[in-house]
Amino acid sequence: MRIVFLGAPGAGKGTQARLVADRHGIPQISTGDILRAAVKAGTPLGVEAKGYMDRGELVPDALMVGLIRDRLGQPDCARGYILDGFPRTLEQARALDSMLKEIGCPLQIAIDFTVPTEELVRRLTGRRVCRNCGASFHVVSAPPKQEGVCDACGGELYQRADDNAETVSKRLEVYDAQTAPITDYYRAQGILKTVDGTREIGLIQSELNDLLLSTAKA
Numbered sequence: 001m002r003i004v005f006l007g008a009p010g011a012g013k014g015t016q017a018r019l020v021a022d023r024h025g026i027p028q029i030s031t032g033d034i035l036r037a038a039v040k041a042g043t044p045l046g047v048e049a050k051g052y053m054d055r056g057e058l059v060p061d062a063l064m065v066g067l068i069r070d071r072l073g074q075p076d077c078a079r080g081y082i083l084d085g086f087p088r089t090l091e092q093a094r095a096l097d098s099m100l101k102e103i104g105c106p107l108q109i110a111i112d113f114t115v116p117t118e119e120l121v122r123r124l125t126g127r128r129v130c131r132n133c134g135a136s137f138h139v140v141s142a143p144p145k146q147e148g149v150c151d152a153c154g155g156e157l158y159q160r161a162d163d164n165a166e167t168v169s170k171r172l173e174v175y176d177a178q179t180a181p182i183t184d185y186y187r188a189q190g191i192l193k194t195v196d197g198t199r200e201i202g203l204i205q206s207e208l209n210d211l212l213l214s215t216a217k218a
Helices: 013-024 031-041 044-054 061-072 090-102 117-125 165-189 201-217
Strands: 002-007 028-030 081-084 109-114 127-130 136-138 192-196
Touching (some): 002 165, 013 028, 013 109, 013 201, 031 061, 044 061, 061 090, 117 127, 117 165, 165 192, 192 201
Parallel strands (some): 028 081, 109 192
């Protein structure tokens, strides 16, 4: 299955992507993962991307699509993949489509996780992250056993600077402005599916499995 997961920060797409990836034996691919791997490997595109990153600049869309092309050509993507966090703009969606059509492997489904803004703000402002291992908790829905201490490694939990209410609201405004055209784009292609991200994780996972099964059979 060739899948794109869309959804605002805090919508739960990362959690669901990991579950789907494990269940179907396909990789969950994020732009951050791609960039870090390419830079670490010292590939030509990785070296070029590092130059932008070192200068604090955004990696251009054309370069990012090239990195994705390289990543999707690796053996673990032969049975499919989940793109998590890309594309983020309509221009990126079009560039991705063009690249996938060139290699004869167009996307099969795009899934948009919808959650009301108020709930997204609640989720993100309550998030706490371990400074040591990066594990994530939530003060209400998934609290650590001991306040301020990571269950996994005992490290200190903290609130990310971009998880305060004002910053979160601005991030969500930017996301809405960028992503609305993407959902319309995939809807016009007939591959967009919408999933209610406010429900219990297991219920969402069950719906996703049904959607992917029906898509695979189509």
